[in-house]
Amino acid sequence: MSFKPGEYSFETLAIHAGQEPEATTGAVVVPIFQTSTYAQEGLGKPKLGYDYSRADNPTRAAYEECIAALENGKYGTAYSSGMGAINNCMYLLQSGDEVIVGDDVYGGTFRFFTKVIDGFGIKSKFIDTTDVAAVEAAFTPKTKMLWVETPTNPLLKLSDLKALAELARSKGAYMVVDNTFMSPYFQKPLDLGAHIVVHSATKYLGGHSDVIGGALVTNDSEIHERMKFCQKSVGAVPGPFDCWLTMRGLKTLAVRMREHERNAIRLAQWLEEHEQVERVIYPGLASHPHHELAKKQMSGFGGMVSFIVKGGLEQARSVLEGTKVFLLAESLGGVESLIEHPAIMTHASIPKERREEIGISDGLIRLSVGIEAFEDLQKDLDAALSSRVTCGC
Numbered sequence: 001m002s003f004k005p006g007e008y009s010f011e012t013l014a015i016h017a018g019q020e021p022e023a024t025t026g027a028v029v030v031p032i033f034q035t036s037t038y039a040q041e042g043l044g045k046p047k048l049g050y051d052y053s054r055a056d057n058p059t060r061a062a063y064e065e066c067i068a069a070l071e072n073g074k075y076g077t078a079y080s081s082g083m084g085a086i087n088n089c090m091y092l093l094q095s096g097d098e099v100i101v102g103d104d105v106y107g108g109t110f111r112f113f114t115k116v117i118d119g120f121g122i123k124s125k126f127i128d129t130t131d132v133a134a135v136e137a138a139f140t141p142k143t144k145m146l147w148v149e150t151p152t153n154p155l156l157k158l159s160d161l162k163a164l165a166e167l168a169r170s171k172g173a174y175m176v177v178d179n180t181f182m183s184p185y186f187q188k189p190l191d192l193g194a195h196i197v198v199h200s201a202t203k204y205l206g207g208h209s210d211v212i213g214g215a216l217v218t219n220d221s222e223i224h225e226r227m228k229f230c231q232k233s234v235g236a237v238p239g240p241f242d243c244w245l246t247m248r249g250l251k252t253l254a255v256r257m258r259e260h261e262r263n264a265i266r267l268a269q270w271l272e273e274h275e276q277v278e279r280v281i282y283p284g285l286a287s288h289p290h291h292e293l294a295k296k297q298m299s300g301f302g303g304m305v306s307f308i309v310k311g312g313l314e315q316a317r318s319v320l321e322g323t324k325v326f327l328l329a330e331s332l333g334g335v336e337s338l339i340e341h342p343a344i345m346t347h348a349s350i351p352k353e354r355r356e357e358i359g360i361s362d363g364l365i366r367l368s369v370g371i372e373a374f375e376d377l378q379k380d381l382d383a384a385l386s387s388r389v390t391c392g393c
């Protein structure tokens, strides 16, 4: 690694870490090594250690080195989706172990913990991780992992990573943080004590809504050995082109995040004053219950804004179907703005009673604020919010 965290700044690492000019031709951009296998120099003598692309591929290795550097980590592994990355972490556990999981997580993550790994004898407890005492009370001698999303998807609640990492470590449990919403540009969980950082690279890392991917980063060589072994053994690896696309996205991560945030702050402030809006949830607003923590543990507030519209589902539907620039779609983190309804879309796999219990109401709308011109985004939302549902009676 010649471009290391600590020696170079984030913007430089994003462009150079793992991406030195290619040895044979001097190509400035890492080539797409679209190959499944490698001719060996002799029996059991693969060139440079590459023997089969499920185990290792030079394009993937470059991307893994880059994402590790951006998280201030030593080791990265890449997967074919965020869920693939999440799944790989489970190979640190055994039947009989327990996991404490945040009570507001991506719907697919909730589904994975409740409908997939529970079948392998791993029990999950869903706890509000914003409450460190509640997390502490939930630990049992069987708890081997603490799983935290911060800010959460979609309610944007923040958990104190330093305090939780200290707690998990004192109990001998792994602390895993899904950093998808902030990206390493705004938040570095390993610096705050986490063992592993998880990403859906589909989102801000890739940044252009053209690739599905996942990544894990750690500083712990033993954890990395296990992750690497299971990555190869299970095989949920991304292809070389997907790695290349994500790495191209990483080069502009800093620039994009600054623009996402600039638009998000202005939109959140404007929405807060809008007469059709009941409540705006954005960590950058002074009204956010965890605003002080946001200022302390993140270097920015990100590009995700959630809000509750007055008038419940019917009015929400009219807003969601009324925008033109904001596209009605699942996912987030791309340059284009997206709007979605967590209860019907991204979090539909969470039972209704549970959704209501934690605050995912029918009036809740989530925005992934893109980097289009602010005025166009504002005009678009204003028009959709003003198109009142009229009574058919």
Ligand code: P1T
Pocket: 081, 082, 083, 084, 106, 108, 109, 149, 153, 178, 180, 181, 199, 200, 201, 202, 212, 213, 214, 330, 331, 332, 346
């Ligand atoms: O879609 P995939 O790349 O497998 O990532 C799953 C995932 C993991 N973690 C978080 C915090 C996520 O938000 C996601 C995926 N989320 C969406 C598709 C969404 O619209 O919220």
